[in-house]
Amino acid sequence: MPVVILPKVRDPRFVTIRRGGTLTDSDHRLLALWAASCAEHVLELFESVRPGDSRPRAAIEHARAWVRGEVKMMQARAAGGHAMGAARDLRGAARHAAYAAGQAGAVAHVAAHELGAAAYAIKAARAAVPGAESVAAGQRECRWQRDRLPDEIRELVLDDQRLRNEICWSVFDC
Numbered sequence: 001m002p003v004v005i006l007p008k009v010r011d012p013r014f015v016t017i018r019r020g021g022t023l024t025d026s027d028h029r030l031l032a033l034w035a036a037s038c039a040e041h042v043l044e045l046f047e048s049v050r051p052g053d054s055r056p057r058a059a060i061e062h063a064r065a066w067v068r069g070e071v072k073m074m075q076a077r078a079a080g081g082h083a084m085g086a087a088r089d090l091r092g093a094a095r096h097a098a099y100a101a102g103q104a105g106a107v108a109h110v111a112a113h114e115l116g117a118a119a120y121a122i123k124a125a126r127a128a129v130p131g132a133e134s135v136a137a138g139q140r141e142c143r144w145q146r147d148r149l150p151d152e153i154r155e156l157v158l159d160d161q162r163l164r165n166e167i168c169w170s171v172f173d174c
Contacts, residue, residue, distance in 0.1 A: 005116055005168050013156055014112040016086055029067045030153045032076075032107040036063040037115035038145050039100040042124040046097035049090065055099045059083035059105030066108040073108040080105020080113075096124035115160050115168060117143050122171040142174030 015021025040060050047057070063081035065071040080102045087098035103116030125141035126134040138147055149157055161172040 005119060005164065006110070006112055007164060007167075011112065011160070011163075014110070014114075014160070018110070026040075027153050027156070028107075028111050031111050031151045031157070032063050032067050032104070033105040034149060034153065034157070035104040035107045036060045037148055038118045038121040039097070039104040041144065042093070042097045042100055042121045042128075042141070045085070045093040045124050045128050046090075046101070049094040050086065053086050055079075055086040056083040056101035059101040061103045063107060076105050076108035078105075080109075090107040093124045093127035096120045096127055100124060111124075112160070113166055114157065115132075118142075118161075119168040119171050121145065123169065126171075138171055139174040142172055146174070 007038045010021075014023055014031075016023045016025065039056070043056060043060065046053075051053075051138070059076075059082065060080040062071055066073060066076040072129040083098050083105055085101035087095045087102070090098065097120070100120035103113045103120055106113040107117065122138045122141045126138035129137040131150040146158070161168075165172045
């Protein structure tokens with residue numbers, strides 16, 4: 001299983017208002033869409049190794065379908081779990097890409113998984129490039145992700161990256 005990169009104490013900014021936090025439904029949906037984009041950006045690293053395994057792509061599609069109201073949270077979360085299962089016997093970039101998709105699917109359930117999708121995507125980008133170039137590849141991926149952050153959630157995500165960078169393998173130093 002992937003390393004748990006959620007904080008020990010839940011940040012109320014990532015808990016919806018109806019559950020006692022401060023996160024609006026619209027921002028929750030934006031987090032899910034951004035996470036899906038991060039995961040999709042590196043999905044080819046998985047699909048090139050396992051072209052017949054659709055579980056990671058399905059998790060990304062379920063995340064987007066949840067945003068559109070087409071599937072329930074439990075369906076998106078389950079698809080995320082199946083994507084994690086696709087990673088189980090893999091190593092390197094393909095494994096991290098599948099984990100990114102799994103994390104994206106889980107955002108519907110716990111918004112703070114948004115950073116997991118981004119972090120695993122950066123790890124996938126790093127693992128896809130050998131040697132000394134891997135850090136630069138990760139930094140490029142991190143900047144790509146930041147360039148796609150919607151204004152409405154930009155500060156929230158950047159602060160989350162700052163707070164959780166250490167438990168996320170310091171991948172957000174870009």
